[in-house]
Amino acid sequence: MPELPEVETSRRGIEPWLAGQTILRAEVRNARLRWPVDQEIIALRDQRVLSVQRRAKYLLLELEKGWIIIHLGMSGRLRVLPQPQPPEKHDHVDLVISNGCIIRYTDPRRFGAWLWSDDLRTSRVLAHLGPEPLSDTFDGRWLYQKSRNKRTSIKPWLMDNTLVVGVGNIYASESLFVAGILPGRAAGSLSEEEAGLLAESIKAVLLRSIEQGGTTLRDFLQSDGKPGYFVQELQVYGRGGEACRVCGTPIQLAKHGQRSTFFCPACQH
DNA sequence: CCTAGACCCTGTACGC
DNA sequence: TGCGTACAGGGTCTAG
Numbered sequence: 030m031p032e033l034p035e036v037e038t039s040r041r042g043i044e045p046w047l048a049g050q051t052i053l054r055a056e057v058r059n060a061r062l063r064w065p066v067d068q069e070i071i072a073l074r075d076q077r078v079l080s081v082q083r084r085a086k087y088l089l090l091e092l093e094k095g096w097i098i099i100h101l102g103m104s105g106r107l108r109v110l111p112q113p114q115p116p117e118k119h120d121h122v123d124l125v126i127s128n129g130c131i132i133r134y135t136d137p138r139r140f141g142a143w144l145w146s147d148d149l150r151t152s153r154v155l156a157h158l159g160p161e162p163l164s165d166t167f168d169g170r171w172l173y174q175k176s177r178n179k180r181t182s183i184k185p186w187l188m189d190n191t192l193v194v195g196v197g198n199i200y201a202s203e204s205l206f207v208a209g210i211l212p213g214r215a216a217g218s219l220s221e222e223e224a225g226l227l228a229e230s231i232k233a234v235l236l237r238s239i240e241q242g243g244t245t246l247r248d249f250l251q252s253d254g255k256p257g258y259f260v261q262e263l264q265v266y267g268r269g270g271e272a273c274r275v276c277g278t279p280i281q282l283a284k285h286g287q288r289s290t291f292f293c294p295a296c297q298h
Numbered sequence: 299c300c301t302a303g304a305c306c307c308t309g310t311a312c313g314c
Numbered sequence: 315t316g317c318g319t320a321c322a323g324g325g326t327c328t329a330g
Contacts, residue, residue, distance in 0.1 A: 032323065063306065063325080086324075103324055104308075119308085138307050140324060154325090181301065190325075198323055246323065247310085266323095286302065289321090304328080311321085 031101045033162065033195030034238035035249050035257060036086045039107050042252025043132055044081040046109050047090065051077050051127040059121040062139050063102060066122065069145035070097060084149075085158050085194030095147045098154065102140030108133045109252050159191045162231050167193055169225025176216040176224060183219070184212035185285045187231075196231060199244055199266045202291045204231040206265045211297045212290045213283060237262065265291035 031039070055073045060066040073092075082089040088107075090097040101107070110131040116123070117135075122143055124132040134143070146152045160167040175192055186192065187201045196204065205212045207230035210223055219227070238244060243257030246267065250256055264274055269282035269291055278295040 035323080061307095100324080102307095103322070136307095137309060138322090140307065142325095179300090185302095188324090200323095244323080249323075287304095287321095288323095300330105302328105302330085305326090306324105309322090311319100313319085314317090 031086060031105065031243070031249060032197035032200050033086060033235055034200075034241075034259065035243035036088060036101060036195075037083055037239050038243040038251050038257060039101065040081055040083045040088055043088075043107055043109060046128070046130050047078045047081050047124075047126065047132065049078065051075055052092070053125045053127055056123040056125065057121070057143075058116060058123075059139075062121065062136065063100070063142045064144065066143045067145035069095065070122075070143055084155055085161070085190065086197075087155065089149070095145060096149055096152075098142070098144040098146055098152065099134070100142040100144075100154070102136060102138060102142065104138040104248065105134065105136040105141035106248070106250060107252050108135065108250075108254070157191055158194050159189075160193055162193050162195050162235055167228060167232075169221065169228040172228050173219060173221050173224035176219045179216035181216050182213050182285050183210060183216050184290050185288070186216040193231070195235065198288050199246075199263070200231070200234055200238070202266045203264060204234045206291075206293060206297060207234055209297050211294075212285065212292050265293060267291065 053075060055070050057066050057071050076092040076094060078090055078092060080091040088099040110133055113131055119137045120133055120135050122134040149155060184201050187196050208227040210227060238259040241257060241259040242251050244259040245256035265280050268280045271280055273280055273293040273296060276295050278293055280291055281294050283290045
């Protein structure tokens with residue numbers, strides 16, 4: 030489900046309800062997520078939340094004595110419940126907050142994760158991550174340099190977290206459309222100019238999607254229950270066979286490493 | 299080192 | 315209605 034804009038949308042949704050508050054305890058009804066929910070989270074008692082941050086697609090809750098690292102996986106979702114409600118089938122984790130609300134984690138596929146870290150510098154899941162796409166260290170020069178001698182197709186290459194984080198299946202296709210670059214080309218075939226254009230396109234697409242509260246394809250909802258509205262602005266993703274919004278040519282569907290890729294054969298070169 | 303593929307799990311959509 | 319199959323927005327690990 031969630032790529033960077035959806036995770037950032039979730040962060041912004043829960044931050045006002047969490048920051049400065051105290052987590053009284055966690056209720057872990059099913060600890061069997063992608064990895065077992067860490068014992069420190071299950072045993073958590075009365076810790077103040079100092080900040081709510083994001084790194085890549087991970088949410089980071091800074092507590093007095095350590096960090097909760099949350100990943101939403103493919104189908105994870107966080108909601109703010111102003112008042113307690115009985116849990117349903119896939120509501121695996123609750124955070125019970127001192128202000129009376131509950132932060133509820135729902136994840137039917139259980140590809141998500143709830144991990145504890147005493148020190149983020151030693152966190153295994155964060156160790157090998159590349160630059161944030163919206164930071165200044167990510168730019169055309171970086172992309173160009175990393176693309177040299179790469180024979181992989183550009184599209185799956187963009188989803189490699191050591192290159193840049195947060196770009197998933199939707200935004201890889203969307204960014205390549207905006208940049209006018211065919212997804213099946215070898216990464217090493219990028220010119221300096223194209224690399225610059227691609228970096229700028231990634232930033233623009235992600236920023237716009239965050240503004241719109243992310244993309245709701247089927248089950249993503251913001252923490253207040255509203256869908257993300259960027260789906261209305263998708264140019265190619267999920268539009269196989271439909272007319273390109275720019276030139277009218279039918280959008281094509283291809284597969285790169287089992288995953289769907291969408292592109293316009295006329296607008297992209 | 300690079301690259302492609304399998305795998306973790308459940309729900310949904312679709313063809314027969 | 316029921317069953318089998320393919321597919322879904324992620325990330326890690328392994329094999330070649």
